[in-house]
Amino acid sequence: MSTEVDIILRKYKPGRREDLIPLLQEIQDDNGYLSEDTIIKVGAFIGLSTTKIYGLATFYDQFRFVPAGKIQIKICHGTTCFLNGSQAIINKIKEETGLMPGQTGRDGIFSYDIVTCMGGCNNGPVVSVNGEYHPHIKPEQLPELIRKLRYIIEND
Ligand code: FES
Structure with missing residues (x-):
């Protein structure tokens, strides 16, 4: 077969x-x-x-060697997003999830990757959550976003 x-x-x-x-x-x-x-x-x-x-x-940082989490977060670290503060977003995601880029948590809920451009440069920094874009994201928005996403998965 x-x-x-x-x-x-x-x-x-x-x-x-x-x-x-x-x-x-x-x-x-x-x-x-x-x-x-x-x-x-x-x-x-x-x-x-x-x-x-x-x-x-x-x-090539786009390859993943473990299955992705139920929630896949992508953080743009392209030039425009970088100039608009994507490093602070990356730091906050690490802090909130305990994960490094390309990793999936042991509970299988989150994985995140750093990407180089998502085509939304005017709206940076941009984060995508399972393909849904979050423009102009600020680090202080992330704890609430992560909490809500975790809640949705755990209560699904
Ligand atoms: S550089 Fe981030 S969307 Fe283009």
Whole structure:
């Protein structure tokens, strides 16, 4: 039986190292993250060791190696958002969730990632919560937002 990863692999030619990043992106778009089994399978397909693939993939900060939380927070740290205070937002998210970018909490509720531009530069700093944009966000808004989101998940 074919897995979703096998179906994606069929679109590519084996042994082409230049396809590695687009291939990993497509698998992650489909599965939400790159599991260890996926890395092994892709390594065999492309002809690279798993160590080499992890090394290359971790260079690109968009790849995730653990499943995302139920609430996925993305914080834009692109130039405009940076100039508008995104670092204070990043610090506050760490403080509130205890997580580093790319991590998922043990309770599976939150994960967060830092991204480079979400196309809303005039509204920075921008945070997205499961795809919903929160423009002009301020650090002091985050504790309440996190509390509400946690409540929704825990009482769902
Ligand atoms: S730099 Fe943050 S949305 Fe563009």
